[in-house]
Amino acid sequence: MKINTFSAAAVCAYASVAILLLSSCKSTGLPPSGAIAQAAAPQADAPIGTIEIKGFDIGFEPKQLEVAKPGLYKVHFTNTGSIAHDVTFSDGTKLTAEAGKNVDGTVKIGADGLTYICSVPGHKEAGMTGKVTIAGAPAAVAMHNADDHGGPPPQTNVAADPAAPDYVLHPAEAPAALQGVVHDIDLVIKEMPMTVAKGFVQKVWTFGGTVPGPVIRVKVGDTVRVHLKNPADAEMSHSIDFHSSQVAWNDEMTSIKPGEEKLYEWKADYAGVWMYHCGTAPALHHIANGMYGMVIVEPHEGLPAVDHEFALVQSEWYLGPQGQPVDLAKASEAAPAPDYVVFNGVANQYKDHPIEIGTGKRVRLFVLNAGPSVDSSFHVVGTIFDMVIKEGVRLDANNAGHYGAQAVDLSPAQGAIIEFQTAEDGLYPIVTHAFNFVGRGALGLFKSGDGDPLK
Numbered sequence: 001m002k003i004n005t006f007s008a009a010a011v012c013a014y015a016s017v018a019i020l021l022l023s024s025c026k027s028t029g030l031p032p033s034g035a036i037a038q039a040a041a042p043q044a045d046a047p048i049g050t051i052e053i054k055g056f057d058i059g060f061e062p063k064q065l066e067v068a069k070p071g072l073y074k075v076h077f078t079n080t081g082s083i084a085h086d087v088t089f090s091d092g093t094k095l096t097a098e099a100g101k102n103v104d105g106t107v108k109i110g111a112d113g114l115t116y117i118c119s120v121p122g123h124k125e126a127g128m129t130g131k132v133t134i135a136g137a138p139a140a141v142a143m144h145n146a147d148d149h150g151g152p153p154p155q156t157n158v159a160a161d162p163a164a165p166d167y168v169l170h171p172a173e174a175p176a177a178l179q180g181v182v183h184d185i186d187l188v189i190k191e192m193p194m195t196v197a198k199g200f201v202q203k204v205w206t207f208g209g210t211v212p213g214p215v216i217r218v219k220v221g222d223t224v225r226v227h228l229k230n231p232a233d234a235e236m237s238h239s240i241d242f243h244s245s246q247v248a249w250n251d252e253m254t255s256i257k258p259g260e261e262k263l264y265e266w267k268a269d270y271a272g273v274w275m276y277h278c279g280t281a282p283a284l285h286h287i288a289n290g291m292y293g294m295v296i297v298e299p300h301e302g303l304p305a306v307d308h309e310f311a312l313v314q315s316e317w318y319l320g321p322q323g324q325p326v327d328l329a330k331a332s333e334a335a336p337a338p339d340y341v342v343f344n345g346v347a348n349q350y351k352d353h354p355i356e357i358g359t360g361k362r363v364r365l366f367v368l369n370a371g372p373s374v375d376s377s378f379h380v381v382g383t384i385f386d387m388v389i390k391e392g393v394r395l396d397a398n399n400a401g402h403y404g405a406q407a408v409d410l411s412p413a414q415g416a417i418i419e420f421q422t423a424e425d426g427l428y429p430i431v432t433h434a435f436n437f438v439g440r441g442a443l444g445l446f447k448s449g450d451g452d453p454l455k
């Protein structure tokens with residue numbers, strides 16, 4: 001298998017910020033291979049129980065555990081990650097295990113319990129923290145996001161609901177272009193609960209019952225007739241604004257009340273990846289609460305065939321109380337601090353469910369940043385984009401000089417067509433390279449071939 005210097009360097013860079021599930025780094029000064037146990041001091045007593053802790057990239061399982069009473073405990077530490085981790089207790093006891101290894105030691109738990117971290121630089125900050133408490137002791141502060149491989153758990157003022165339903169996976173595949181030249185599309189608004197991240201349900205407002213709304217794909221020269229319907233049982237007025245259209249704002253984009261419908265007719269004059277959204281005041285709230293989607297307009301002659309096509313919409317969630325719409329005050333901050341930044345509506349869904357592609361096959365992405373307010377620096381780790389059309393500006397594959405692109409900057413309401421191919425089987429993380437958001441849901445994976453570069 002080919003491993004070039006670019007990919008090795010990229011892997012090390014990413015491991016240092018603690019997101020990667022990929023491979024170990026030889027240059028980071030990690031401890032030598034093998035398991036090392038460094039108990040703080042020899043213990044004369046026999047252990048009265050066993051504590052089992054699993055370390056992974058990047059986190060501990062469990063993050064909270066309880067023992068019956070104070071005393072000496074055996075610790076069994078397993079590292080299922082791809083890089084070295086340790087469990088370092090607040091009394092100084094430290095057990096280190098290389099990737100895939102385990103180690104045993106002992107620790108003395110006092111009446112106040114102990115906290116533990118991984119002491120490898122950056123790992124604690126990325127979420128490798130935990131706590132041992134004594135049964136019957138005052139309840140510890142809840143630590144949420146125990147299963148967050150993506151980085152620091154989001155700082156949010158909304159508590160996770162362990163009873164929240166699982167999220168519904170949003171398909172990443174781009175639809176084919178609609179047949180014919182005049183397209184009548186019924187688009188029904190739905191106000192509904194949606195799990196936007198594990199443990200968090202918001203009452204979102206949608207076009208067609210999903211966030212983002214459906215991808216509408218046509219060709220230059222086509223006529224699109226959208227029949228927008230606001231059901232009688234909706235609570236609010238809504239509207240729609242197609243950036244792919246040239247119409248007067250106070251004509252097609254006016255709001256319709258519950259029970260009303262409206263025809264928005266437009267001609268696809270220009271090719272590209274376009275945003276549509278609700279523009280009803282306050283538009284910030286309607287966009288932040290889920291009312292956006294993508295239009296793909298292909299050139300009149302169509303796009304060349306490729307092996308895979310996916311549509312990815314980046315957007316932000318500013319969590320309101322569980323089961324309520326998103327928090328407009330949070331979304332309105334001059335320096336927006338979203339609880340989650342996501343691809344296709346749900347935090348980390350393509351990390352949990354990697355998107356499968358063929359190695360060496362041509363992949364085309366339609367990418368839109370719906371915002372409402374945060375820029376995207378769209379990047380796929382381990383790849384180089386050789387064809388990009390961003391807002392009408394084009395980088396051609398096989399251009400004179402052989403230039404390529406590493407990240408596509410998309411301000412809110414900007415879109416791009418991006419193409420690349422993978423060099424070898426493996427995992428290729430999808431991120432915004434504004435990296436504070438990678439730990440807040442903006443992390444997916446392409447799984448190329450069997451996902452294993454070493455086989």
Ligand SMILES: [Cu+2]
Nearest residue numbers: 238239278286
């Ligand atoms: Cu709306």
